[in-house]
Amino acid sequence: MDLQGSSVKYLVTKVKQDLLASSQVDVYGLVPPSPYDTAWLSMVSNPQHSDKPLFQVCLDWVLQHQNRGGFWGENIAHPTLECLTSTLACIVALTTWNVGHDAIQKGLAFIHGNTGRLLEEQNGSFPEWFAIVFPAMIELAETKGLHVYFSNGLVEQVFLERQEILQTRRWVSGCGQQQYYPALMLQYLEDGLIQSLEDGLIQSPSAIAYAFMKTGNKEFLFRLNSIVQTCGYGVPAVYPLDEDLVKILLINQIETLGLAEHFMEEITRKFCRFLEDEDIVTYIEEYHDLFLSAMYNVYRATDVTFTGENQLEDARAFSRRILEKETMKNCANLIKHELSIPWLARLDHLEHRRCIERKETLGPWTGNSLSYRLLSCQINAMLLQLAIENYTLRQSIFRNELKELERWSKEMGLAIKVL
Template sequence: MANPTQGRSSSILPVSGRQAPQQAVLLWAAPQFVSKCGLHVLHHGRRKPPRRSFTCSASRLPSTEPPYVEEMLARENIRTRNTERKARIQKHLEKPEFSPSAYDTAWVAMVPLPDTDRQAPCFPQCVEWILQNQHCSGSWGINQFGLLANKDILLSTLACIIALKKWNVGSDHISRGLEFIGRNISTVMDKQIVSPIGFNLIFPGMFNHAIRMGLEFPVRETDISGILHLCEMELRRLAGEESNGKEAYLAFVAEEGLVSLLDRNEVMNFQRKNGSLFNSPAATAAVLVHRYDDKALQYLNSIVSIFGTTVPTVYPQNIYYQLSMVDMLEKIGISRHFSSEINSILDKAYIEMRK
């Protein structure tokens, strides 16, 4: 008589417990479609007849979704991402986020406390922010262009160094900042690198002021001459320029550049109702560094009370930020999706310009 197990695969599974050698279950091979799923025999108890339960692992099964279903799910994911992206853009348009400016914070940190013979900072929290936010490279500022050093970072670093030197704090921070500027001094005169507004007047003026304060930059004399020459070239250019915005430009950069381009009354003609110059914390603070002005001080007090230890580049800046966002959306061709928000921003800008 033929062996009934012949030609079939089998396995001996021991029953749980100490009597396993005496009790064994001969498991006949299951049909092929079951064995692919994974067949498990579970025994419950020692004296009762074994109960068998079969479980199938779904993860081993091939996908049964038709191709059009997968394509539909992919399109749905794209729609979800686009909706989330649109919501983020709308949020930025309606309520701009403010980024701290190391440069403007440094100027605010330089403002002396009134009635103290200019011997103490009016905003010590800004001085502390400078001490706590130096990068390991020795610099201050936000690297927006992916470069190790750019002109904005160099200008921010120089301003922070001067602020710390003014109040005789952070000698180690000052040393690291001076070394950073020394390593990257060629960037100052590199015409291929984007310059902030007024850089060729402001940086040389502040650089010269820092030298007069006793700060020693690890640079060559030719570098110093080259930096000061930038200011001379810019002044020559401005002398031959006739434009309606020239006086406003000079007022904007004169105080920060520590150069006498306009007298005090001409500069203060550009003071706004909120006490600021051009809604710029740095330009407003530069006025207070040289002379006291009650409205200007109120403006800075209001900003610091809002932001705490640092200030943004422009405040209030909603309209500036929003208009730049509108310009960006126009350039990339998706402004039609935000027509309601854009119309609201343009209406607000028109009202601001009429004031």
């Protein structure tokens, strides 16, 4: 047990130094790069030399980060819808500069071999961002001479859903979601795009890259240079990041894995009121898939209420109604678990084990996935290792306590009386 305790202390110290040193935390180091957005930046040509990429480092990142399965994305064991759009963007980027021919073929093989299965897993319900991005990326790939074909009828369904969205709805984008602006959406005035950028309404590096390629405006170029200088080779899905939010979500992950006792000084909690604004309530109900993370955390925050706390009761009822609408496979099980088992009926130790075994990463969902996809694989691995060591240490303590209790009960004659 001494060895286990030393290992836990070492890992706790390492996490505090690497992730929680308040004056030195690099939030862009916590959040993993987005292959989709990095690919879009790598497509931008140099204004002085149009036959060369403006951000060679981004193109190099794309070349170096294809998974063995032929796709781009973090979830190596279980590719997601996001891997489809990311892979299409990456092979388009490589084709644009006529490099990485083997990588392109592997990427196409992944697209052709896995699209049908991934679409079937959605049970006919596709996130809006995917219904817009996926068809657009297929069309862009074809303009680059890539032969992308599908025999699955679900692909045609995605195209039809995009047509319906563009014709009947105003397009809504969650913060940080993958974005692609077709011709219909590029009817915004250039001044309007610049104003949106200045107001912080455009936070997607891919959208900014596309806007620059279409307009050549220096305001977009300035922002792109800032992104690469700040983030390095691979860029995140959101820029700039809400640094406070990232830190809070890091603490949330620490609590979820059962490590809160080691980081009490770093843990803070916040709760927001939102039900007083009817427009916000209506907007959340209409575009509920963009607010799953917020509603999930609101629901969890209202697990303990007291008589007379009407606002908390209303917030719980509202958040539950939103969560019950969710059917997407990637987070349906998590939501079902939260709604079906009251918090007071759970054992923390077993909850921690459940999260460790499932390697859960909780963060702000937007549509199909995490908008920030908080915590890169490397950081998740560090926290997971600490969680496993901590859980093992606790188990050894519990076993010793149980043995001591058994010994004591025998000495007192309690075991015999019970029998």
